[in-house]
Amino acid sequence: MNVEKNGALVITDIRVQDERNLICRALEINGDQREEYIQLKVYKTPEPPEITMTENSFFMSDDIQEVGSCKSENGYPRSVITWYKNDLPLKEDQGQISSQVIQESNGLYTIKSTLSLPIQQADNNAVFYCEVSYHLPNGDHMMESEMKNITVMYPSKNVKLYKASPPGPVKEGDNVELRCVGDGNVQPEKSYKRKDEDDILGDGSSLILENILRGSSGGYQCIAIDFNNPDIFMTAETELQVHFLDQPEFSQKSPIIVQQGNNLSVSCEANSSVETETLWKHKGRIVTVDKFLTLHEMNHGMSGKYTCTINLPSVPGLSVSKELDIIVKGKPEVFVSTQSIYVQENEMVNVTCRALGHPKPTITWSANGTTAERSEGREEVSDLMFVVTPDIMNLGVTCKAANKLGSNEETIQLRSRITVTSTPDTDENHRKEFKREGSHGVLIVVVIICILLLAILGAVLYFLYKKGRIHCGRSGKQDITQPGEKEQIVVEMKPDSPAEESVLLPGPQDKKLPEDQGEKYMDLRN
Numbered sequence: 241m242n243v244e245k246n247g248a249l250v251i252t253d254i255r256v257q258d259e260r261n262l263i264c265r266a267l268e269i270n271g272d273q274r275e276e277y278i279q280l281k282v283y284k285t286p287e288p289p290e291i292t293m294t295e296n297s298f299f300m301s302d303d304i305q306e307v308g309s310c311k312s313e314n315g316y317p318r319s320v321i322t323w324y325k326n327d328l329p330l331k332e333d334q335g336q337i338s339s340q341v342i343q344e345s346n347g348l349y350t351i352k353s354t355l356s357l358p359i360q361q362a363d364n365n366a367v368f369y370c371e372v373s374y375h376l377p378n379g380d381h382m383m384e385s386e387m388k389n390i391t392v393m394y395p396s397k398n399v400k401l402y403k404a405s406p407p408g409p410v411k412e413g414d415n416v417e418l419r420c421v422g423d424g425n426v427q428p429e430k431s432y433k434r435k436d437e438d439d440i441l442g443d444g445s446s447l448i449l450e451n452i453l454r455g456s457s458g459g460y461q462c463i464a465i466d467f468n469n470p471d472i473f474m475t476a477e478t479e480l481q482v483h484f485l486d487q488p489e490f491s492q493k494s495p496i497i498v499q500q501g502n503n504l505s506v507s508c509e510a511n512s513s514v515e516t517e518t519l520w521k522h523k524g525r526i527v528t529v530d531k532f533l534t535l536h537e538m539n540h541g542m543s544g545k546y547t548c549t550i551n552l553p554s555v556p557g558l559s560v561s562k563e564l565d566i567i568v569k570g571k572p573e574v575f576v577s578t579q580s581i582y583v584q585e586n587e588m589v590n591v592t593c594r595a596l597g598h599p600k601p602t603i604t605w606s607a608n609g610t611t612a613e614r615s616e617g618r619e620e621v622s623d624l625m626f627v628v629t630p631d632i633m634n635l636g637v638t639c640k641a642a643n644k645l646g647s648n649e650e651t652i653q654l655r656s657r658i659t660v661t662s663t664p665d666t667d668e669n670h671r672k673e674f675k676r677e678g679s680h681g682v683l684i685v686v687v688i689i690c691i692l693l694l695a696i697l698g699a700v701l702y703f704l705y706k707k708g709r710i711h712c713g714r715s716g717k718q719d720i721t722q723p724g725e726k727e728q729i730v731v732e733m734k735p736d737s738p739a740e741e742s743v744l745l746p747g748p749q750d751k752k753l754p755e756d757q758g759e760k761y762m763d764l765r766n
Contacts, residue, residue: 286315500570
């Protein structure tokens with residue numbers, strides 16, 4: 241401690257021991273003595289609280305057992321620790337809370353609090369933490385510890401048996417896992433067996449059934465024993481259905497030989513665990529969605545392999561297929577690559593003929609040439625390469641397919657192809673001829689139009705004369721049909737376009753009519 245000249249008291253490195261009453265005494269000039277005192281209080285913020293759990297897991301018990309402890313060091317004055325469970329402060333009647341206060345040599349306090357509780361099943365995953373409260377000159381303060389949760393180990397009262405895998409329906413050949421789980425935090429000892437049987441299939445948390453078969457369908461049991469009460473048995477049951485689908489069977493043995501033109505009906509069925517769905521395919525195309533395949537008026541194109549596919553709609557992924565070979569017996573059907581072809585004499589030509597039939601047909605050609613035969617499935621194919629001759633041009637080329645049941649044939653017609661060769665001179669002549677023919681055509685059209693116009697004009701004039709609209713002569717009416725008259729009837733015609741010309745029909749007296757400002761006149765005289 242130091243007293244400065246102005247009377248101020250300076251204390252450095254404050255310690256807890258410095259908390260006391262300080263007296264200031266002053267001597268006045270007249271010799272009187274006066275004093276005042278002040279109380280010095282020392283405060284120290286404690287360190288954050290530290291929580292320590294006795295165990296991470298606790299067995300359920302009605303007996304009180306220590307859960308954890310909380311400690312806060314180096315505080316002054318003495319602080320207070322409060323326990324919280326699930327964010328609610330614990331009271332004295334909810335357990336036992338014991339506190340220990342230690343004053344260190346430096347005068348600071350260490351506070352330690354211990355929490356003891358009866359652990360119940362409801363305390364599983366409960367969250368605990370502690371809080372330290374302390375006082376400073378500016379008010380009350382608090383700090384919280386980290387949070388800790390506990391696991392309560394309590395026995396099972398019931399068990400449940402269920403199929404853990406596979407997630408969907410069980411099929412033959414699957415690996416199946418049956419799992420037995422108790423509702424306690426501590427799992428009991430478990431064993432497995434078939435329902436109504438005594439043989440134990442396995443022990444442990446689950447039962448694995450590998451490559452399961454349809455005979456494994458039925459009820460299964462889990463038997464559990466509580467380790468605290470070995471005389472108490474818990475059981476659970478489940479039903480397991482193993483789905484299966486056998487290979488299809490046909491109502492008629494493959495291959496089936498059918499006479500050409502006849503009908504056929506054959507069924508496809510398979511033994512299964514649930515209802516099936518059946519479809520038939522031929523050459524990649526769905527023929528029918530039914531277990532019966534019915535074909536009418538069969539021809540060679542309906543021969544081939546038919547695939548019967550059976551699946552279980554309620555069991556995805558379970559499907560079987562089988563092929564049925566159908567053979568149509570009859571005389572061949574013939575198909576050629578083209579019905580007609582344009583050729584020239586001495587030209588090399590390639591054509592193809594295909595034949596379907598049972599028994600296997602033989603293909604022959606009416607023309608000589610080089611042939612190449614091959615088989616494509618049930619079809620017999622023949623390629624012919626020949627030179628075009630006048631006889632072949634007239635008769636065509638015939639492909640004939642035959643077996644012991646008959647024959648059929650198809651003819652390819654050969655048509656002459658004309659090649660026109662042109663030169664620059666002939667092209668120029670063709671263009672000139674085309675121009676001349678075009679000019680003559682235009683002239684003919686113009687003449688025809690003029691004749692039609694004159695006919696229409698004559699009809700109009702005659703109609704007007706009959707109606708009395710046209711007066712003949714200079715005084716009074718004149719008969720337009722009387723011969724020998726010197727007068728003339730003049731009709732004014734105004735052309736619609738400059739290209740039109742007036743036409744004068746001369747009478748017995750060929751006089752020229754006066755012209756008036758470019759107007760045209762027609763003289764209608766007998």
